[in-house]
Amino acid sequence: MGQTLFSSDFRLGILGGGQLGKMMLYTTRKWDIQTYVMDKHDTAPAFEGSTVFFEGDIMDYEAVLEFGRQVDVLTIEIENVNVDALEQLEKEGVAVSPSSKVLNLIRNKATQKTFYQEYNIPTAPFEVLETPKVTDRSFPYIWKSAEGGYDGKGVKVIRSKDDLNDLPDQECIYEDMIDFKLELAVIVARNASGDMTTYPVVEMEFHPEANQVEYVLCPARIDDNIAKQARELALQVSHAYNHVGLLAVEMFLTQNNQLLVNEVAPRPHNSGHYSIEGAVTDQFEQHVRCVLDLPLGSTDTVLPAVMVNLVGAEGHTGNVVYDGINEILAMDGVTPHIYGKKETRPFRKMGHVTIVADDIEKARKLAEIVKGKIKVVSS
Template sequence: MNYFSSDFILGILGGGQLGKMLLYETRKLDIYTHVLDPSNEAPCKIACNKFFKGDLLDFDTVYKFGKNVDILTIEIENVNIEALEKLEDEGVQVYPPTKALRTIQNKATQKLFYTDHNIPTAPFSRFAYKSEIEDSIANGGLQFPFVWKAAQFGYDGQGVKVVRSVKDLDDLPNGECIAEDMIPFKNELAVIVARNLNGDVVTYPVVEMEFHPEANQVEYVICPARIDEAVAKKATEIALKVSNEMKHVGLLAVEMFQTKEDKILVNEVAPRPHNSGHHTIESSYTNQFEQHIRAILNLPLGNTESKVAGIMVNLVGAEGHTGDVVYENIEDILKLNGVTPHVYGKKQTRPFRKMGHVTIVNKDIDTARKIAQRVKETIKVISK
């Protein structure tokens, strides 16, 4: 099939910043795109060929959208999977395949997948209702502290909470969830794996992630991770095993814990471009968004090596600010060598909302980290 400068249509479910950056690559290759998103202010709207406003969780909306494209992909997991399964049955190519997406979409199902396939992960318990957690605590089956995770619809740190006492359960929703053992870890790591329909597979270098303690969002992504080579090799091998067992097509971001004993435990995965790969736009020979396009179109996969060390700083809305966004001191960070801001195009800010990111590249990772700290301390995402 001719994908370039042709009547081929690529459909993207979700119109957020990941889709917007994916569209940089489709525009570069002149691939015609349709995007579906519930917001008329979606960042993708300015960059796709046709934009459709609609509910990603509504069967009819997703099905109708998918009937008018040749290949369908996602930039967010929270989509109507029954519609995707029907489209797949009717011959529409859907990537990631719905079987993989159904496994990943529910965190309880995802965790069971790891145990069933001998993939190391933190011990956990599965609950249908919050009352079952309370019963388990009362009967000594669950010990504090533990990590509560909603089975579905968690995103950007939402749907995750550290539970240290019974009182911490008060504000939790009463739905399906898991409770994970708290893992004392050295580092949080991630590996992005790309796989095309032919089964060709490549991996990006292991990255290290530093999280905001309150928002549970990534503040810094550091590539290469500052870990021993043996640990990096182990993390890559486990990521490849997850990819092989899931048989996804496209990108799979595998997030992991490095324990104090240097064991690697899989935390969770995302079957799409991911926050941990944003640095690749500036630091890699083939960025993650181009790689996703190559993979879902079954094209040769690109070089995943880094040209230079890269650090990504997330730009999130400052606490106490809600309304029309202002990027305070952005001119100051533009004066710094190796610094590239990416503004996602969201007009309204609120506390901890992802509004953009900044990439810092340098031949030396320690120098890049110092500049990243300066960037973080300088630019502020506030409201008017």
């Protein structure tokens, strides 16, 4: 199929027009592949780069069905889509990657955790509840909403029964708090022919208040044996899901060097943004290769890299201003990516910056300087 994709009538569809969709378009523009995008808002970051943009709700059955019938291959940039519509499109012969089956296993965190249990994939001890309530589980523990959580939303540390107040009345999981040394991630790429590869293990540092990733470091500062185990565990998870596309596998490294799978995402992921400057094949090109069943690209690291998320500063809501961007553009090895969201608000993801250097510690120190120089504020 490969040779018929380029400069032709072939159409790739992407459900969701956020920054992940926008960055997939870097590749489809490069290769002259017609790409249709659907999002609820025509202000979405992927609006300008798409061949055709459809304004529609990706959670709406009829809208997704109508959109999907106009493309040859359909993929996603966010899990919150109408999966029933995807299932119908699959019956009609549209190639949907990841499949409706995979999305049904992943988008609900309770289903996802139970899946790990069934496949003997190590994960933190948990219980599933229909609604939050007091149980005999010892405090503290983690509450997670089964559906709808992202970027730190839908997650809360429960230190006493009072912390259960005001939680949404919906299915959730209670999970043991893990005493971990590091949070790691491995991205697995798998094309429709079943060829697989993994990216190097990355290390994630989180913002203590927003519970969002603040820095991603590649390679992770771990020994080779743990890195090998992490990549093997990610492949085990990938085999269990039998997905097509990327699968980002987030893990905890405990104090006694045990690896536990936290959660997964079947799409390009924040932990792989470094790859645009830091890897031979960036994660967005790799995802396109996977869903179009093209040969996989090299995941080798070009240079050690650190990714810094650019999020809206506290106390700022309105038209966005990137204060200090000229200063960081003057620094060697520093590349900002601006997502195209016109309005900022506290902790909203507005962009990221990649810092490359000849060793990871140097890149990490430079990343801290970059983070101190640039602020996402309102005018």
